Structures are given as structure tokens and as C-alpha cells.
Amino acid sequence: MITSRDRTNFLNRRSFLELDARGRAAALFDEGTSRELVGPFDRVESPWLAIQDVTPQEDDGCVVMKGKIAGKAAVVVALEGAFQGGSMGEVSGEKMTAALDLACADSEKGILTSAVILLETGGVRLQEANLGLAAVAEIMASILILRKHAPVICVSAGTVGCFGGMALAAGLSSYIVLTREARLGLNGPEVIEQESGIDEWDSGDRALVFAINGGEQRYAMGLADALVEDDTPQIADAVRGFIAKGLPPIHRSSQVELYRRRIGALDTSRQWDPSELRRAWGTNASEEDKR
Amino acid sequence: MEQIEFDYPSKRKISRRAHIGVVGSGELEVLLEPGEGERSHVFIRTSVHGFRDTWKAVMDRFFAKYDGVVRIQINDAGGTPGSVMMRLEQAVEVSEQ
Secondary structure (H helix, E strand, C coil): CHHHHHHHHHCCCCCCCCCHHHHHHCCCCCCCCCCCCCHHHCCCCCCCCCCCCCCCCCCCCCEEEEEEEEEEEEEEECCCCHHHHHHHHHHHHHHHHHHHHHHHHHHHHCCCCCCCCCCCCEEECCCHHHHHHHHHHHHHHHHHHCCCCCCEEEECCCCCCEHHHHHHHHCCCCEEECCCCCEECCCCCCHHHHHHHHCCCCCCCCCHHHHHHEEHHHHHCCCCCCCECHHHCCCCCCHHHHHHHHCCCCCCCCHHHHHEEEHHHHHCCCCCCCCHHHHCCCCCCHHHHCC | EEEEEEECCEEECCCCEEEECCCCCEEEEEEEEEEEEEEEEEEEEEECCCCCHHHHHHHHHHHHHCCCCCEEEECCCCCCHHHHHHHHHHHHHHHCC
């Protein structure tokens, strides 16, 4: 039931989804502490798009900002979902990798620097194929090194969501923050439909897509650490909270045995319902591991 | 992708640059920076071919009102003349804040 308080909350929200990548990144920092690195006026654009007749963007759809969050050093890397589907190319990938590596270098010098990655992406940019794949591999390697020192927090607010290779990168992060409008998955619904047919997955069925990939389901399955409203202060609070908390006792992607056990126990001879998976996997993973 | 360039005579010096927009479907990115001398330069890259005359009409109208010496770069993914003009005006507003 929608109460009048819900309605007031909804009307008073400051939408995060309506911000572009630059606006989203800036909104997470302590006021007056952020500055952009390699911005649009530095004109570091993709050298591959123009020769394929695609208009480039001056920041290659990747915004890097440095500053303080909750009083601690942090770097935010935001992908622009509206430019080429937030896809990772050579330049955007290198910007993200370099930002993570600099955060790691600072952390090793004693200035612990967390990274926040805002993911609105379909994965590798097809026009840059192998270079995009290489970029994703480098990003994953950099996340693995940085997360020894300081938390790496991935946020997907929507509406693009996070798919493809960057979903693997998200899986390596210390914490994942999602909204109900976000979707998180390896192969996107359109790709599955294209490869395996509409009987396998009807990507036009939004209820089905969100029942499987949607932020609420992912959180309920224990694959994300926070589910927040599309509200800028709420998302910023969630990020601040995880930065203040520091590293998790064990990263989700290190719980290999737990997930092997879970997948091994799944009866794949029948179709599972998303709500059954919530019940089966919904307990906090680290608590289950302690048992 | 088509590249289009225009020059306009201008006089007033400006000091601040502005960046507006995203190269998304039906949208465009505008980079506006202080220029040199008494001439403004416009460099456009657009995904839609064959609209040079329309671009010229929009830029003629913009520079009929705006007198700053600027270098403008537009990366366009199919913005309509109306949205191009709004993005240009938005860039001017930000550069004069």
C-alpha cells in the first residue's frame, strides 16, 4: 500500500538516474573536495570510433574524479550509459585502470584511497573489440590489487545496468550497491534471446528480466550489499557507509567453496523460480560460511 | 560521420569554458572555450549526413545574438536544431556564471 509518507518521500527525492555520469560522480564527494582528472577539455577521445563513422565523446564516456568521501581519499570512475551504452573502449578502459592503479599507489604510500565505480554499461565496446576485452582484464587485475588495501565499491543505479565483462569486474568489488531500476548480469537478456532464441528468454518481457536481473532480486539473492532508492543522498550515504566500514572480512568472489556448494545443490532438471532462489541463497553469504 | 566547420567575426573576450551534454541518441556534447583574436570557430562532428545548411542556419542565428570570442566543438548524435540551440545557450549560461 502506498502511504502519504511514501508519496512525500517520492516527490522529495533527488533522482540519481536523471544525472549524467559527471553529475553522478560529483554528487558522491564531500562538498568542495572533488576535481576531475582527464576531463573533456583534455580531449583524450577514442581513436577508433571516428574511423568507423561513430561520433566520439571527448571524455570517451568515462568520468574520473578525485576527492574525499566521508573525509577519506577516494576516486570515483563513472561510465556514461547514454554514450555508446556505457561501453568499455581502449581509452575509457585505460582511464579506469589508471585511476584504480593510482589509488593503489597512494594506498601503498599510506594514503588509503577507496575507489567507487559507477557502472552503466553493456560491457566491451564492439567497435574496439579486443582492446575493450583487454581493458576489462586490466580493470579486473587492478581491482584485485586495490582491494587488498581499500574497498572498491561498485554502484549500478540504472537504467542501463551492468552487463558483460564489467559485471565480472563488479563481481570482484568489495561492495555492490543497486537500485530497483538497475540490472546486473553477465549476458544481457537481448544477447541471450539472440543466441538461444525467444523460447529461452523473451527480452521484451520486462517483468521477467527484472525478476532475474533486477536490483531487488540480486540483493535478495545475496549478490549485492545494499538496495537503495533512486535518491542521490541515499546512494551517497550507502557509498559513505561502505567507505567508513573499510574492507569486508571476506570478499564475495573469494567465497569459492560457498558458491560451488550452492550451484552444485541446484537441481537443474527443472525451471527455478526467482523467489525460490531468494529463499535458497538469500542468507548473507558470510554468515552461511561461518556455519 | 560528417565534419563541418564555420567561422564568425566576434569581439568580446570571455574567460571561462563550459562543457555540456552527452553524445547520446538525439543528443549532443558542446565544448565552449575562449578563442583568440576577433574570430570564433565552430567545429562540428555529426552522425547525421547532409544537414550542413541546417547547421549553418542554427549557428548563424546563435552568433547573431552571441558576441563572445569562442572555440566551439560539437559532437552530435542526431540532435534536432532546437536541442542544438538549447545546448549552445546552456553552454553560454554556464560559461558566464
